[in-house]
Amino acid sequence: MKTFRIASVAAAVLLASAIEVPAIAQSDWKVVKTFPVGGDGGWDYLTVDAASHRLFVPRTTHTQVLDENTGKVLGDIPGQKVAHGVAIAPNAGRGFITDGGGSGAIVIFDLKTYAVLGTLATVPDSDGIIYDAAQDRVLAVSGDGGVLMTFKPDIDPKNGKIDPPIELGGKPEFLAADGTGKIYINLEDKDLVAVVDLQSRSVTSRWPVTPGGHPVGMSLDSRTHRLFVGCRKPQKLIVMSTETGKVLADLPIGVGVDATKVDGALAFASCRDGSLIVAGEKAGKYEVAQTVKTPDGARTMGVDTTAHQIFLPTAEFEPQPAGSTARPKAKPGTFMIVEVAR
Helix, strand or coil, X not given: CHHHHHHHXXXXXXXXXHHHCCXXXXXXXXXXXXXXXXXXXXXXXXXXXXXXCEEEEECCCEEEEEECCCCCEEEEEECCCXXXXXXXXXXXXXXXXXXXXXXXXXXXXECCCCCEEEEEECCCCEEEEEEECCCCEEEEEECCCCEEEEECCCCCCCCCCCCCCEECCCCEEEEEEXXXXXXXXXXXXXXXXXXXXXXXXXXXXXXXXXXXXXXXXXXXECCCCEEEEEXXXXXXXXXXXXXXXXXXXXXXXXCCEXXXXXXXXXXXXXXXXXXXXXXXXXXXXXEEEEEEECXXXXXXXXXXXXXXXXXXXXXXXXXXXXXXXXXXXXXXXXXXXXXXXX
């Protein structure tokens, strides 16, 4: 009984002082659930709507809406050629899906009914998309077009036109907004981060991601003014200052990174090889705190920062021939969402 009381007191003290424990020491993340979803199509960026506990998952020609607690399909939005990403604007009651097929488009849908309201003409290879609530703008990039596209979320879904695109001088992959009108965009082919000022609608800086290369995933911690850039060649998680563009740290990660996310004091990088990197800061230095084993192919993710849950889409794959370097083919009907949490 005495031992139990001592352990209980110790646990209570630790809990009460948890805010003082370095985040890197709290890294005990693991796969806690797997939701079999099935259905046709590949997948790309996953978007979490934490307020409604929904996941928005592009599946090539359609976009599924899932309950994040059960994996149940709540809706299915049709009409895309090559769906890439989803942005949601709750105050406008709308969601937006980038369609990189054909001449490029953004599909506008109702957040409650999932009905398609209209389609905006954009630029071919429309890809990464986010909603900047502070500036009340939907922001999307076109890889082949090399531009940033912007528009207000209350745009006329039938006849509206996007703002004149902003030339970036490279092929963008993903982006982040700091809420003050500055947008940070990976230029994968240039190994740079482009900084765009929305007021002047121009690129004001270009920052190298060296010693990383081929930057794809990006997220921003506006509290600490740091970008987390996932690079493929070399494989690095780059920590960069948004104030100076200086690279503050470069951490080793797995093969085939496609997304980075921030939750509190931790940053995450999801990789195709079945590794989820957890990074944190300790004594002013960033370190890899943990590598979580996830299923192969879990290269993108979304984070519910209120519940501290990470959701990664993937599937089972056909066996690869010996020596093959081609992307493995997913087995039909095996699409799933993997949840990682503490």
